[in-house]
Amino acid sequence: MYLNIEISSRYNLLDEIEDIKEIIKGLSFTARLQLHSVWCDSKATACYSIEASAGADLDALKWELYDLFRREQMGHNGIDVHSKDESVHLDPDWPGDEIF
Numbered sequence: 001m002y003l004n005i006e007i008s009s010r011y012n013l014l015d016e017i018e019d020i021k022e023i024i025k026g027l028s029f030t031a032r033l034q035l036h037s038v039w040c041d042s043k044a045t046a047c048y049s050i051e052a053s054a055g056a057d058l059d060a061l062k063w064e065l066y067d068l069f070r071r072e073q074m075g076h077n078g079i080d081v082h083s084k085d086e087s088v089h090l091d092p093d094w095p096g097d098e099i100f
Contacts, residue, residue, distance in 0.1 A: 002020070002021050002024055003024055003025070003032055004032075005024055005032065005035045005036065005037060005038060006036065006037035006038075007020045007021065007024070007037070007038050007039075008037070008038075008039050008040075009039065009040040009041070009042050010039075010040070010041050010042035010043055011042040013040075013042055016040040016042060019040070019072075019073055020038050020040060020048075022072050022073075023038070023065070023068050023069065023072055023073070024038065026068045026071075026072055027064060027065075027068065028064065031060075031061055031064050034052045034053050034056035034057070034061060035050060035051070035052055035053075035056075035061075036051040036052065036053060037050070037051045038050050038051075044077050044078070045077060046073065046075065046076045046077045047076065047077040047078045047079075047092075048076060048078070048079045048080070049079075049080045049082070050065070050079065050080065050081045050082070051082060051083070052081060052082065052083045053083060054083050054084040054085055055083070055085070056083050058081050058082075058083060058086055058087070058088045059088060061081050061088075062079075062081055062088045062090055065079055065081065065090065066079075066090055066093070069093070070093065070095070074094065074095060075092070075093050075094035075095060076090070076092060076093060076094075077092045078090065078091060078092050
């Protein structure tokens with residue numbers, strides 16, 4: 001647990017856990033209150049599944065996470081944000097992808 005959010009990775013890799021903590025720390029207070037858990041798929045590296053509370057503003061969360069991952073981690077291999085009611089997805093995004 002970190003700031004009341006469950007964090008884990010497939011292989012419990014310390015660097016992935018630390019990366020998740022940095023992302024959570026960078027979230028707005030409102031966004032943090034909406035999150036239940038963040039999981040990193042160690043097999044895919046930098047691929048995340050994020051569980052939010054029912055009724056959370058997933059679209060706003062998605063864009064806040066997009067900005068944070070670009071700034072703090074330089075990108076990601078995909079992010080799924082879901083709640084009981086809905087889900088949103090961010091495709092993999094790394095600096096330089098826009099030239100393709």
